[in-house]
Amino acid sequence: xxxxxxxxxxxxxxxxxxxxxxxxxxxVVLGVLAWMLVVLNTKGQFSADLWxxxxxxxxxxxxxxxxxxxxxRAAAFATVGAVVFGIVFGMGRLSHLRAVRWVSSVAxxxxxxxxxxxxxxxxxxxxxxxxxxxxxxxxxxAVVVALILYNGSxxxxxxxxxxxxxxxxxxxxxxxxxxxxxxxxxxxxLPQALIAMLPAVVSQLVVVLKDSALGQLIAYGELLxxxxxxxxxxxxxxxxxxxxxxxxxxxNALLSWVAHRLxxxxxxxxxxxxxxxxxxxxxxxxxxxxxxxQT
Amino acid sequence: xxxxxxxxxxxxxxxxxxxGAFWTNIQLTFFGALLALVVGTVLAVMRISPLPSLAWAxxxxxxxxxxxxxxxxxxxxxxxxWTQLGLSLSTNFTWNFFWFGxxxxxxxxxxxxxxxIRAGVNTVPVGxxxxxxxxxxxxxxxxxxxxxxxxxxxxxxxxxxxxIALLKNSTVAAAASVTWETSSVMKTMIEFQPNYIWEIFLTxxxxxxxxxxxIGLLTTWMSNRLAVKR
Amino acid sequence: MRKRTTGLLALAxxxxxxxxxCSGAEVGGSGGGDASASGSAGGDTIRIGIKFDQPGLGYxxxxxxxxxxVDVATYVAEKLGYSADQIEFVESPSAQREQMLQTGQVxxxxxxxxxxxxxxxxxxxxxxxxxxxxxxxxxxxNTDITGPESLNGKNLCSVTGSTSAQRIKDEYAEGVNxxxxxxxxxxxxxxxxxxxxxxxxxDIILAGLAATxxxxxxxxxxxxxxxxxxxxxxxPKDSDRCEAINEAxxxxxxxGSWEEAVSKNTxxxxxxxxxxxxxxxxxxxx
Numbered sequence: 001x002x003x004x005x006x007x008x009x010x011x012x013x014x015x016x017x018x019x020x021x022x023x024x025x026x027x028v029v030l031g032v033l034a035w036m037l038v039v040l041n042t043k044g045q046f047s048a049d050l051w052x053x054x055x056x057x058x059x060x061x062x063x064x065x066x067x068x069x070x071x072x073r074a075a076a077f078a079t080v081g082a083v084v085f086g087i088v089f090g091m092g093r094l095s096h097l098r099a100v101r102w103v104s105s106v107a108x109x110x111x112x113x114x115x116x117x118x119x120x121x122x123x124x125x126x127x128x129x130x131x132x133x134x135x136x137x138x139x140x141x142a143v144v145v146a147l148i149l150y151n152g153s154x155x156x157x158x159x160x161x162x163x164x165x166x167x168x169x170x171x172x173x174x175x176x177x178x179x180x181x182x183x184x185x186x187x188x189x190l191p192q193a194l195i196a197m198l199p200a201v202v203s204q205l206v207v208v209l210k211d212s213a214l215g216q217l218i219a220y221g222e223l224l225x226x227x228x229x230x231x232x233x234x235x236x237x238x239x240x241x242x243x244x245x246x247x248x249x250x251x252n253a254l255l256s257w258v259a260h261r262l263x264x265x266x267x268x269x270x271x272x273x274x275x276x277x278x279x280x281x282x283x284x285x286x287x288x289x290x291x292x293x294q295t
Numbered sequence: 296x297x298x299x300x301x302x303x304x305x306x307x308x309x310x311x312x313x314x315g316a317f318w319t320n321i322q323l324t325f326f327g328a329l330l331a332l333v334v335g336t337v338l339a340v341m342r343i344s345p346l347p348s349l350a351w352a353x354x355x356x357x358x359x360x361x362x363x364x365x366x367x368x369x370x371x372x373x374x375x376x377w378t379q380l381g382l383s384l385s386t387n388f389t390w391n392f393f394w395f396g397x398x399x400x401x402x403x404x405x406x407x408x409x410x411x412i413r414a415g416v417n418t419v420p421v422g423x424x425x426x427x428x429x430x431x432x433x434x435x436x437x438x439x440x441x442x443x444x445x446x447x448x449x450x451x452x453x454x455x456x457x458x459i460a461l462l463k464n465s466t467v468a469a470a471a472s473v474t475w476e477t478s479s480v481m482k483t484m485i486e487f488q489p490n491y492i493w494e495i496f497l498t499x500x501x502x503x504x505x506x507x508x509x510i511g512l513l514t515t516w517m518s519n520r521l522a523v524k525r
Numbered sequence: 526m527r528k529r530t531t532g533l534l535a536l537a538x539x540x541x542x543x544x545x546x547c548s549g550a551e552v553g554g555s556g557g558g559d560a561s562a563s564g565s566a567g568g569d570t571i572r573i574g575i576k577f578d579q580p581g582l583g584y585x586x587x588x589x590x591x592x593x594x595v596d597v598a599t600y601v602a603e604k605l606g607y608s609a610d611q612i613e614f615v616e617s618p619s620a621q622r623e624q625m626l627q628t629g630q631v632x633x634x635x636x637x638x639x640x641x642x643x644x645x646x647x648x649x650x651x652x653x654x655x656x657x658x659x660x661x662x663x664x665x666x667n668t669d670i671t672g673p674e675s676l677n678g679k680n681l682c683s684v685t686g687s688t689s690a691q692r693i694k695d696e697y698a699e700g701v702n703x704x705x706x707x708x709x710x711x712x713x714x715x716x717x718x719x720x721x722x723x724x725x726x727x728d729i730i731l732a733g734l735a736a737t738x739x740x741x742x743x744x745x746x747x748x749x750x751x752x753x754x755x756x757x758x759x760x761p762k763d764s765d766r767c768e769a770i771n772e773a774x775x776x777x778x779x780x781g782s783w784e785e786a787v788s789k790n791t792x793x794x795x796x797x798x799x800x801x802x803x804x805x806x807x808x809x810x811x
Contacts, residue, residue, distance in 0.1 A: 006424050006442070007345040007434045022348045036380060043379050043718060049739060062587045113507035114500045115463040117478045122496040125485045128624055129492065138621075206362065213364035217469060217707070219618050224366060232578040232710040233586055235739030238374050245367045252362035374711065378718040388680065388702040474685060474705045486620050 045238060054239035059230055063240075067226030068247060074140060074212045074222060078147035079205055085148055086155025091190070093160045096181055104156070111153040117214045119146035124218040139220035143212060151208050158200050162193030199263035206252045206259075213248065223247060304494050307484065316480040317502055323396050323465040323476065328458055330401025335408025336443070342413060343442075345434055357406040369399045369470035389475075396468030396476075400461055407457045415450025416442060448521040455514025459507050477502070571607045573598045574617030574625055574634035574759070578708060581733015581790045582637055590614050593729065594635040594756075596786040597654050597777065601633075601758070604773035605766065623647050626761045633766070634759035637727060640808070649811055650757035651770035654783075656802035658750025659689050660728035662735060664716065665745045670723055672749040673697035680704070680721040682712035689726050692752070709734055717743055727754050729787075732796035746796050755805065767810035778804040 010018060040046060053059060092104030111119075123142035127135040135141050166189055174184030216224040227240040234240075341353035360368070372395045376382045384394035419442055427437035447454075466478035473479075481499045485492050575594050576583035582592040595614070602612050617625050617636050625631045626648045637657070640650045663670050670676065676698035683690035685705040694701055704721065706712050712724040713734050724731065728750050735744040758770050777783045783804055 006343065006428065006437055010345065018346055018348075021346060025348060025352075039380050045379055058587045062585075109508075110500070110504060113459075113463075113504040115466040115478065115503060117466045117469070118481060118496075118499055118503070121478055121482045121485070122492070125482075125489065125492055126496075128621055129489045210362075210364040213366045214467065216366060219616075224364070224370075228708055229578050229585060232708050233580045233584050233737060235710055235713065235737050237708075237711050237714050238379060241367065241370055241374060245363060245371070248364055248367060249359060249362045253358065256358075256362065373706070374714065378711075378715045378720050381718070381720065383720075388704050392704065469685075470707075472685075472704050472706060479685070 050236040053234035063226040063230040067223040071222040077144045081148035082151035085152025089156035090159025108153040111149040143215040158197045162197040202259035316477045319476045320465045324462045326397040327400030331404035334405035338409035339412035360406040365467045392472040396471045396473045411450045411453035415446035418449035419445045451518035572631045574631040576636045577616040593790040598635040601773040639754040640757040651767045652757035653755035653805045654774045655756040657727035657729045657754040659752040661747040662724040662731040676701045682721040732791040735794040771807040
């Protein structure tokens with residue numbers, strides 16, 4: 001539905017009122033901003049003593065860049081792991097063996113219900129206390145494992161609904177040329193479903209990246225944590241957090257944009273619908289009634 | 296499994312008030328969801344409104360907030376709004392940080408509520424809007440009386456997903472100094488009683504499964520029941 | 526078609542392998558360092574656990590380490606036969622100190638590590654090398670907070686999961702408003718911002734915070750310690766270094782380097798360690 005049906009193009013009086021409204025709106029927003037800036041200024045938050053250590057070369061070299069590398073490293077591992085987990089368990093849920101289907105469903109539903117932060121805390125303690133000899137970096141591994149289990153479950157749902165949303169003729173065609181159901185799934189349906197869900201997976205990457213920030217709460221040296229270490233010496237938590245937040249937003253905006261572009265380019269290569277989803281619950285899953293969203 | 300072991304674990308559950316921790320998360324979720332619903336609806340109306348500036352502002356809000364980690368939002372609330380701007384939501388610290396947690400959860404998830412409602416609006420046929428215009432309703436009345444009621448019914452599934460996400464994300468209120476909620480309590484328990492680590496984790500995990508599953512079922516049931524047959 | 530599926534899976538697997546080849550970056554280090562990947566202790570280097578985020582005690586300042594714990598650790602390591610560049614500093618968060626010693630991740634820990642009977646059951650201690658006490662940090666011009674009893678109706682900040690704030694609530698001032706933040710520096714900004722009246726933890730940590738450039742002259746330590754925290758050097762149960770460490774600490778106190786390290790790291794705050802307890806004499810080794 002195009003929203004322009006809801007109203008006429010404004011006439012001269014309407015346009016005048018719009019202009020007045022805009023001016024009032026801008027004045028209000030600017031007023032609130034100005035108030036914030038004035039208060040922050042009286043508290044000395046714009047002093048160069050606080051901003052300079054948050055922006056100088058030392059901050060980037062020793063804190064933001066290593067932190068960003070750790071964030072990306074955790075996110076990269078988690079994405080690859082989650083895709084593998086998702087394909088395996090998504091196929092598991094489509095299996096014609098009841099036991100496989102049942103186990104996959106329980107696993108997927110369980111890991112989607114438990115908060116990611118809770119899994120991180122648990123795995124961090126588990127690796128730290130009991131698997132110290134095996135796991136060299138408990139915090140990093142805990143972040144990655146927690147992200148894999150949650151996002152992998154989400155992707156498993158994407159795989160399942162992606163296959164279910166293909167035109168029925170695709171599966172029927174596979175069966176009619178003598179492929180078994182497993183072969184049809186693997187060679188006809190899954191490849192198309194995977195391409196159709198690729199943009200949604202890229203959107204899920206935004207979720208992975210954002211959730212990796214929870215690693216801060218278990219002292220994994222990701223971007224927020226490294227900003228925290230930086231400010232503990234230079235006494236400028238607000239400034240360092242601001243820089244870290246801007247980096248996060250830029251990175252995620254870039255990923256969202258890539259997802260959007262990908263959705264448009266791939267639509268010709270599959271009989272399924274490509275859709276990048278709104279980023280909280282990719283809409284493929286919404287149509288299937290399965291849930292997604294997180295952080 | 297001997298008696299000592301079991302009674303030790305039971306004593307642990309009582310000592311750390313696990314139920315109280317869950318109650319905190321349920322309260323955070325309830326108030327956070329109310330706030331998110333109100334703010335999200337306003338944002339959705341802004342995004343489909345005739346005023347380009349409002350539509351732009353709504354879009355900008357959604358795109359920025361959606362791309363920001365919730366931890367960052369929570370920390371900003373405490374470091375910026377509370378520490379520097381001097382905003383307090385209660386003189387009692389317990390409630391002050393509880394409400395900051397609610398505000399963080401509400402404003403963060405409002406962007407997802409907005410997108411869910413927009414998706415719902417897209418399920419409303421053009422004819423409905425045309426009919427509303429034809430009987431002379433101005434934009435706000437058309438939105439309030441015709442479009443939004445149908446959009447909400449079409450948006451129940453994604454709204455339910457957002458509610459589940461909000462419940463799970465209520466653990467992130469720990470970053471806004473709500474240190475008596477489930478993930479913080481679990482962390483303390485594991486730190487002091489590592490021998491019970493599996494039992495402690497499973498207790499909390501199953502608690503969340505028990506909370507999440509009814510929401511999911513209710514959502515599915517409601518979206519089927521309330522779906523507008525077309 | 527089949528080829529494509531396996532191709533995708535293979536791609537994922539390859540990506541995983543490629544990724545695992547690149548190691549993590551060390552925050553505060555020179556970037557892209559490989560320190561955390563190697564698990565070997567001993568040999569030519571000694572691995573020492575410190576705090577990374579406590580200015581004045583253990584702080585990772587760019588690519589170097591500063592603070593009182595670091596200075597003592599460096600001195601002791603030198604007496605044990607390790608020069609400064611043979612020391613590898615490792616972050617040891619409070620909750621993980623015992624495990625890091627038990628599993629040989631570190632050889633010694635200097636991280637505001639109080640000697641307690643509970644901890645002695647799983648690790649050994651050399652030292653103590655300092656006796657701290659829980660105290661309060663307040664604004665420099667504050668006169669009405671003189672100790673934990675005067676905190677009723679006041680706002681108090683401490684770090685998440687610490688027992689020090691709860692102790693005040695339980696033993697001294699029931700009517701205190703408590704907030705917990707993930708790091709002391711956030712408590713300090715809340716203090717300078719006027720939202721809390723006091724920050725509590727061990728006095729030397731507070732002095733270290735007050736000594737950071739951003740807070741110079743704005744804050745003071747009340748100087749009325751109400752607990753006794755004996756900082757020891759954590760070593761594994763099977764370590765034979767205890768005697769040598771104690772001798773090194775005694776030598777450090779003897780030749781004046783200890784005194785120098787204390788005053789260097791708390792400069793400009795007017796803080797002096799509790800003279801009755803400091804410098805401490807070392808316990809006999811178990």
